[in-house]
Amino acid sequence: MKDFFADPQFQEKLRRSAAEAREKIADIGTVSEIGSGDCFFIPESDDLPVRWVAVLQHKDNPSLWFLVAADEFSQVGTCDVEIPEANPMAPLVMRCNLGLWAHQDDIDLTRYVGRLDAESVSNARSRLSEMVRGEVPVTAHGVVAEANDDYREWMAELSVVCNDIETRMHAEPVVLYRPVFDTSWTELSIVAEHRTDYSTSLAADPTGEMLSAADVPPALALESKLPGELLLQRDGDEFDLVYFPSSQDDQPPRLAKAVGLKVKDGDWVMGPDGVCTWSQTLTLVDGHVSFVIAGKAYDIAMS
């Protein structure tokens, strides 16, 4: 067995490269909030040479980031974006069809491993747009890669990892916004929403203004024993009852009574996203919104 480590020149080379690596690792630093291009390790892929790149912040909800897998496997499929050889993170290929929406609270900032340059991130965002519009350029190398057994095997493995991450992250409701109106009447102070409705297509448009918190309807999560989430959303002086079913089979609860309403004239209306909204708006009567739903009476005083 030849011992190539015994070569003094090679030993010197190894010492130099180790010193350079130490320096670069120390230079990575830390982040206090997620920025475009930030790369992280995620526990589900700890035993794989994969990092996850934050390529896009949700335009309606800045708490959400679209992450794509990036690895060192040399094959580049049609939906993949390879970063140039001269890039400090090269070799690296972003697998744009293997991504997921992650809430910032679910991304461990201590697992930050550097920031990818803006141009590479922009290329990934463009590719996501092309994927949604059906305009991905079809190249021979892409088609060949996708017919390659090793590539298929790797993508299948990454896909399982991606699903595992999504399953874990989506297992609990995500905090979206703190309500902007008086909550002194209740201990509930956050609004929650399940994250199963986001799709890759939301990542498609890298343009567009971010909405501010004020643009999002303020709402309160109502304490209940229902399997889904019951919210009271405010729209000026009117209020909407909204129910996020926990599953496709979960039916919204019966609204038995509401002050100022003939509830028998109303019904739940399910939107295309599966979220149910009561067809009548609840009104403020003497500074209160009062109703009985799922066997529980609510009398909410508004300031």
Added chain:
Amino acid sequence: MDEQIFTTHVRQRLDDTFDDSREILTHLHRVVRQRLKQMGIWNLPPKYLGFEEYHDQSWEGSAAMDDLVQEAYLACIEKRLEKLGQHLEITGSCEGSVHRKLKWFLSDRQEKGNPIARRVFRNVRSASESLIEDGRAECSCSERLNAKSIILAVGQQSPEPTEVLQDLFADVLGDPVFLKTVHQESPGSWQMMATVVEAKFSQGMSGYKIGELAKLVGETCKRPGVVSEAEPMASNGQKSILEILADSRTELPDSRYQQSDDLESWIAKLTRHAETSVRNAQIRKRVLNMLTALAVLIREGEDIRQLSRRKLADKLGVSKSTLAEDFARLQTYDLMQEASETETES
């Protein structure tokens, strides 16, 4: 993964405490040997991984294993020391990362060591898959096709023996255009193979074993003179600009752009396309930069047909795959424009 020998080694390298190479060397030899066995190439000569100098010797009976292990160390650990260090620092281990990279490294080595046979095999397999999907051939296997899979003409029971396959394919194996195309990596190559196989079915061929047909075609491609005539730049791994274009239009091999005057007018035409048709500003800028660089090279007298994709990608600061994608975009616009012009004329 209980053993943490790679992790320990990387930690020692970064701590500057690495002073005993025996453990890492023994471990690397063991892992590489296991992997070669899993890949089914442990009993094949080292030339199958590109070690031509050891020709028909065995891995154990030559220094090929030492060379391979050293290359593996450089590719999977030394060049990745920074990334492995990051992995180690955050996750506490880089064992899985090294093992995975070793797997990819050996696959790449196999690809580069026997490229023609590998490409021909994939083309025969893709052609077979296509024929089965379209109902023009049958296969009893339920999993992904492999070398042992038998592909039959509809209604047939058994494949042809090797010597009959040789006779049946004798005409195409003597056709330089077929040989030029069948060992290339492109959709056009396997589509051509599918057309040929279907023609053989109609001539009475009952079926074939994928591995046998691929071997027959691959061996013919590897005969002296065949590949060098068919793919003059394959030997140094370079790919010309026009070959990049050819990748996306192998079904339409034409020589419109073979002259440098034509190249200039072609670039001017593509520039007009890019200015008007590429909607994404960043991509448009990159494509125009690329076309400008090509125009400059032509004016400087460089034959861009001889320029490698890598060289141009380096010059433009983009990856090779991005460059090919931009060419594919331009090709799409070019073809759409042609179709539009044809429609207007008619």
